[in-house]
Amino acid sequence: MDHLKDIIREFDFEGYFVNGHPIQNGHINDTYKLNFSCEHESRKSYILQKINTSVFRDPLGLMHNIHEVSNYLRPKLEDKERTLQIVRTKNHNLFLDGKNDGCWRAFEFIDNTVSYEKVTSTEQMYKAGLAIAKFHHLLADYPVDNLKITIKDFHNTKWIYDQFMVDLQRDKSGKSAEVFKESSFFEKRQKYFGVYESLKEEGKLPIRICHNDTKFNNILFDKKTEEPVALIDLDTVMPGFVLNDFGDAIRTGANTAAEDEKELDRVQFNLSFYESFTKGYLTKAKNFLCQEELNWLAYSPYIITMEQGIRFLHDHLNGDIYFKTSRKNHNLERARNQIKLAEEMELQLVRMNELVVQYSSSPLRE
Ligand code: ADP
Ligand code: GN1
Ligand code: MG
Numbered sequence: 001m002d003h004l005k006d007i008i009r010e011f012d013f014e015g016y017f018v019n020g021h022p023i024q025n026g027h028i029n030d031t032y033k034l035n036f037s038c039e040h041e042s043r044k045s046y047i048l049q050k051i052n053t054s055v056f057r058d059p060l061g062l063m064h065n066i067h068e069v070s071n072y073l074r075p076k077l078e079d080k081e082r083t084l085q086i087v088r089t090k091n092h093n094l095f096l097d098g099k100n101d102g103c104w105r106a107f108e109f110i111d112n113t114v115s116y117e118k119v120t121s122t123e124q125m126y127k128a129g130l131a132i133a134k135f136h137h138l139l140a141d142y143p144v145d146n147l148k149i150t151i152k153d154f155h156n157t158k159w160i161y162d163q164f165m166v167d168l169q170r171d172k173s174g175k176s177a178e179v180f181k182e183s184s185f186f187e188k189r190q191k192y193f194g195v196y197e198s199l200k201e202e203g204k205l206p207i208r209i210c211h212n213d214t215k216f217n218n219i220l221f222d223k224k225t226e227e228p229v230a231l232i233d234l235d236t237v238m239p240g241f242v243l244n245d246f247g248d249a250i251r252t253g254a255n256t257a258a259e260d261e262k263e264l265d266r267v268q269f270n271l272s273f274y275e276s277f278t279k280g281y282l283t284k285a286k287n288f289l290c291q292e293e294l295n296w297l298a299y300s301p302y303i304i305t306m307e308q309g310i311r312f313l314h315d316h317l318n319g320d321i322y323f324k325t326s327r328k329n330h331n332l333e334r335a336r337n338q339i340k341l342a343e344e345m346e347l348q349l350v351r352m353n354e355l356v357v358q359y360s361s362s363p364l365r366e
Helices: 002-009 059-076 122-138 157-170 177-187 195-201 242-253 271-285 291-297 300-317 330-346 349-360
Strands: 016-023 030-037 043-051 103-108 208-210 219-222 228-231 238-240
Touching: 002 016, 002 043, 016 043, 059 103, 059 122, 122 208, 122 219, 122 228, 122 242, 122 271, 157 177, 157 300, 177 300, 177 330, 195 291, 208 242, 238 242, 242 271, 242 291, 242 300, 271 349, 291 349, 300 330, 330 349
Parallel strands: none
Antiparallel strands: 016 030, 030 043, 043 103, 208 238, 219 228
16 A cells, blocks of 8 residues: 555545555446544544546546535435545545546545445345435435536447447457357347437436446445445436436346356346335335336336446457456456346346336336
8 A cells, every 4th residue: 555655645534544455346446445543542444546537537527526416415314324425635625636646536434334246135125226216316306407427428328339339340459250249139129229318309208316327336235234324436426317227226236146257147137136126216216207217117227238238348349448357358258248137137028017017006118
C-alpha cells in the first residue's frame, strides 16, 4: 500500500492510517479498504477507489450524481439502512484529480456487511427485490434532469449491438471468424434489442432514476440479520428504465454459476430465485409501475443477459480494454456464459411472465 500513501494523505480521513488491502470483486474501478486507528483505540475503515476514467470520462459529473443521490436518500432511510457517504479531500473536493496518478475518491466503509458473489437462498433474492423496489420508490420524486449522464447509451441494447456489429465486420483483431457462433446467437434475437427505446419514443415507457448496475454484489447485506443495508456502486445512477435494474439483479442472482464459469453445464437459471426476487420487487413496485413496465418485466433479465453477453464479446474483440480480465479469453468465456444463461431463460419466459402477472395482479400480457 506504500504507493497509495501520497493519495491517502490528500483525504480528510479520521485517525492514523494503519493498513489496507485491495478488494477485487469489481470489474471497473480499483478498490481498496483502508483501516485507520482513532482515539481511544477505536478503528475506522474507508473505501478508496481509483475511478476508471476510460469508462467514466466525466469524474466530476459522476461524483456530482453520487453526492446528489446519496444526500437525497440518506434522510429517507430507516435506522439500519445506509447509503454511500463521500469523504472529501482536504481541499473539500468530492474527488482528487491526481493528474498522472489518476482520479481518486473515498467513502466511509459500511461496516458489518457482506456482499454475495453467489446467492444461496430465496430469502436473499426476495429481500434484494424489495430493496431495489424501495430504491426506485425513494428516488421517484427526484428531478430526473439534475443528474448527469455518466455513460451515454449505457443500456441502449440496440446501440450496443450495432457498435459490436461495426467492429465485428471491420475485424481489426482478426477474431471475428472465431466468434461466429456467438455473434449469430445475438443476430437471431435482434428483435428484442430496441424494444424499450421504441416504447419510450411512443410515450409508453417512463424514464425513472435507476441504479443501472444492480449486479448482486453491489448490494450490501447485514452480516447478522442478513437484511439489505445499502445499494452501493452508484457510478451509473442516472435516468433509465427500471427494467434494467430488475433484469440485472436476476441475471446475476439467478445464475447458478459465476458469471465467468467455463463449465457451461453449471450455468442454469434458478427459477425459484427469479420467483422470490419478482415477489419481493413487486410487493412494493406494483403500486407504481405502469402496464408497459409490467409487460416487459419478465423479459428484462433475458434482454439484459444478452446485452451483457454482447458487451463481453465486444470487449473480447477489442482486446479486453473495458472489463478487467485475469486470464486469456476471459471475456469470451463470460460471453458464452451469458449466452448459455439466456438460452436457459428462453425456456422459462412463459412461466416467468405468469409469475409477474401473479405477483402484480396485472392482466396477462398478449
Ligand atoms: P466496481 O465499480 O469496480 O464494481 P464497487 O464500488 O462495486 O466497484 O466496489 C467493489 C467492492 O468493494 C464492492 O462489491 C464491495 O464489496 C466493496 N465496497 C465498495 N464500497 C463499499 C463501502 N462503502 N462499504 C463497504 N464495502 C464497499
Ligand atoms: C461492471 O462495476 P461492476 O463490476 O459492478 C459493469 C456492469 C456490468 C458488470 C458485469 C460501469 O459492473 O455494467 O454489468 O461489470 N459496470 C460498468 O459483471 O460498466
Ligand atoms: Mg461493483
